Amino acid sequence: MPWLPAASSRDVEQVWSPRDGRFLPDRYIVGTCPHCRYEAARGDQCDGCGTLLDPPELLDRRSAISGDLDLEIRTSRHLFLRQSLLVDKLRDWVDCRAGWPAWVTSLARGLLTSDLRDRRITRDLAWGVPVPRPGFEGKVFYVWFDAPINYIAATKEWSDAKPSERDWRNWWWQARDVQYLQFLGKDNVPFHTVSFPATLLGSGEPWKTADVIKGFHWLTYQGGKFSASRRRGVFTDAALEVLPADRWRWWLIANAPESADVDFDFKRFAGDIGKDLADVFGNLATRATSFACRAFDGRIPAAGEPGSAEQALAHEVDRWLAALRGWHERLEFRRAAAETRALWALTNGYIQEQAPWSVIKLDPARAAITTRTALNLLNLSAVVGWSIIPTLADRVLAAFGEAPGWPSWAAPPASTLLDARKGHPICRIEPLVGKLTEAEISQLESRFSGAEE
Ligand SMILES: [Zn+2]
Helix, strand or coil, rough: CCCCCEEEEEEEEEECCCCCCEEEEHHHHEECCHHHEEEEEEEEEECCCCCCCHHHHHHEEEEECCCCCEEEEEEEEEEEEHHHHHHHHHHHHHHHCCCHHHHHHHHHHHHHHCCCCCEECEEECCCCCCCCCCCCCCEEEHHHHHHHHHHHHHHHHHHHCCCCCCCCHHEEECCCCCCCCEEEEEEHHHHHHHHHHHHHHHHHCCEECCCEEEEEEEEEEECCEEEECCCEEHHHHHHHHHCCCCHHHHHHHHHHCCCCCCCEEEEHHHHHHHHHHHHHHHHHHHHHHHHHHHHHCEEEECCCCCHHHHHHHHHHHHHHHHHHHHHHHHHHHHHHHHHHHHHHHHHHHHHHCHHHHHHCCHHHHHHHHHHHHHHHHHHHHHHHHCCCCHHHHHHHHHHCCCCCCCCCCCHHHHHHHCCCCCCCCCCCCCCCCCCCCHHHHHEEEEECCCCCC
């Protein structure tokens, strides 16, 4: 990236610790709050009264690292991203985006006012990307300035691996057929709605910017924050040691914190998994395939003509599939999971109502069409659930003799639903998901209760 016209350099007063031999970031400076006399106030904020502070305001200030009391104020020259010059440009940019969650747009608009300050993009730290400019030796870029630039660097590395086939510029400059989506926690929304677009727009070059910024609120843990340092919460490696990925994937998507914070607790998690994956999806898979194996000799029955119940169902599934596709396209994950679960429940309800096991003696053709419809619906249930629960969906599709991997759901279901797979072999699906017992839930709660350091 060429040098940014939208950057400027200024002198900044910073706190130097002789004992630590370094400049201290604001939060590594502690002292007494001048407003409420709280004794463990940090250089950026007082946790006693909530006031935002500057380190020189603290009384009896000291280093949080070594306790050094002889802190000095030293001047250091730094680079600033001149966001204040770009407010109108950024506002126009936000105004011409579509499909953002409403709260992300209003958070961005709230930041893009005349109060927007220039952002310091360099630091006096030993670790980081060096600033390639005379006079800035020993300084590095601020992580939230350089981290998003790595999105571009990563594609360059990818294209450099096969330069004859790939050109990273096609993704970023004159980008045609590129849809750029960012998925972020809410703390990262300001960097991606203001700072990173300011970097790109401020360069004056035709960089591709995000089309959709899908921000999320917090996932909290049993009523409090997740904390890696206090080992509070469930982290990915430990989560996968105790339960298969699909359980977690299902719960996290079905409960994604899209419009507000969402709290995780094991009782609710176990209840949701038991209900959705064991009672509805798993039960459907086992019941439909067991019956076909028993009553139709391991084949999807070819006999029977669709009746009014099947025609109505097919039309309902058509409408439902269009709605589900819409939720996925609009990145509304909770609604997508809810609609996926609705198809599973619809299929379960259909089998329950038609009860092929009780009509098979009197009306084998009726039992055949009911079973075929239920199995085709089960197949569709797995196909549309695949993006959330790929392992469980693959197990279901394997019973139909289908290879694992992302299945297409482009075919119109109403026509395929009633007549597809006549005479195809089908295997019985063993119970897919077990329910957690009270004892197992308590065990998980105590294993992940968190240990204060
Ligand atoms: Zn205070």
